[in-house]
Amino acid sequence: xxxxxxxxxxxxxxxxxxxxxxxxxxxxxxxxxxxxxxxxxxxxxxxxxxxxxxxxxxxxxxxxxxxxxxxxxxxxxxxxxxxxxxxxxxxxxxxxxxxxxxxxxxx
Amino acid sequence: xxxxxxxxxxxxxxxxxxxxxxxxxxxxxxxxxxxxxxxxxxxxxxxxxxxxxxxxxxxxxxxxxxxxxxxxxxxxxxxxxxxxxxxxxxxxxxxxxxxxxxxxxxxxxxxxxxx
Numbered sequence: 001x002x003x004x005x006x007x008x009x010x011x012x013x014x015x016x017x018x019x020x021x022x023x024x025x026x027x028x029x030x031x032x033x034x035x036x037x038x039x040x041x042x043x044x045x046x047x048x049x050x051x052x053x054x055x056x057x058x059x060x061x062x063x064x065x066x067x068x069x070x071x072x073x074x075x076x077x078x079x080x081x082x083x084x085x086x087x088x089x090x091x092x093x094x095x096x097x098x099x100x101x102x103x104x105x106x107x
Numbered sequence: 108x109x110x111x112x113x114x115x116x117x118x119x120x121x122x123x124x125x126x127x128x129x130x131x132x133x134x135x136x137x138x139x140x141x142x143x144x145x146x147x148x149x150x151x152x153x154x155x156x157x158x159x160x161x162x163x164x165x166x167x168x169x170x171x172x173x174x175x176x177x178x179x180x181x182x183x184x185x186x187x188x189x190x191x192x193x194x195x196x197x198x199x200x201x202x203x204x205x206x207x208x209x210x211x212x213x214x215x216x217x218x219x220x221x222x
Contacts, residue, residue: 031209041196043213086150092138092209093163097150 002026004089006098013077013105021072021101023087029065031091034072037084037100046072046085077105109133111214113199119220120189128184128217132201139182140202140211141174145195153197156182157204189221 003026013019025032034046047054047061049070054061058077063070074081082105088095112131120126132139141153152166156176167173171190176182186193196218200211 033211035213042215043198043200045210045212048210088150088211092204093155093157094152094165095140095211096152097142099149 002090002096004087004096004098006085006087006101008101009099010102011104013103015078015105015107017077017105018073018075019077019103021074021085021087021103023070023072023089023098025068025070025087025089027068027089029063029068029089031095032063032070032087032089033095034061034070035086035088036081037086039083043086074103077103079105079107081105111199111201111212113197113214113217115217116215117218117220119222121222122191123188125185125187126189126219128186128197128199128219130182130184130199130201130214132180132182132199133212134180136201136203136212137179138202138204138209139176140200141182141184142198142200142213143195144198144216148195150198153184186219189219191221194219194221 005024032050036044049061049063051065058075060073084100086100088097114129139156143151155163158179171187174184196216198216200213
């Protein structure tokens with residue numbers, strides 16, 4: 001079946017540092033999304049990115065569909081970036097979520 | 108509405124009771140999804156609606172789980188004869204389902220605790 005692997009599982013950063021989160025997926029993709037789950041549990045969509053590169057402020061994402069991976073870049077991290085980052089992959093009707101990267105940004 | 112609304116936000120029930128969880132999607136969103144998030148299982152897909160029909164209900168864990176959607180809007184997830192393993196946060200999401208922009212917007216979730 002469809003598999004989504006995320007790395008690293010846990011990450012601790014000092015405020016201001018940059019980081020790269022990785023998502024590997026097992027099949028060809030027409031729907032790949034990145035989400036941030038804040039410490040209160042709310043899931044926020046960051047990017048819809050089945051291919052190519054997108055940027056939104058300090059965040060950017062790149063998906064290389066032919067090599068079956070996606071990267072999420074966080075630059076100049078802030079404490080509000082803390083939480084769990086999920087990659088989800090699949091079709092229009094069903095996404096399979098990875099197990100997430102738990103990020104803690106400290107002062 | 109402006110976002111996806113779910114109710115109740117918290118529900119505590121006794122084993123064996125039935126529960127209903129409600130989702131009010133973003134106005135105009137034709138696609139609606141239910142997911143479940145539990146400590147041991149991560150985020151699991153339950154069911155997908157396009158309009159009022161459910162072309163993919165492959166994630167419903169057992170026949171105790173059912174869902175419906177009426178008027179292409181509000182959806183209700185019903186769990187009959189609840190078990191302790193049903194304890195989880197039930198998340199609803201909606202999407203405009205436009206080709207090339209199938210962005211899911213999630214609600215805040217309904218936390219279910221089965222005693």
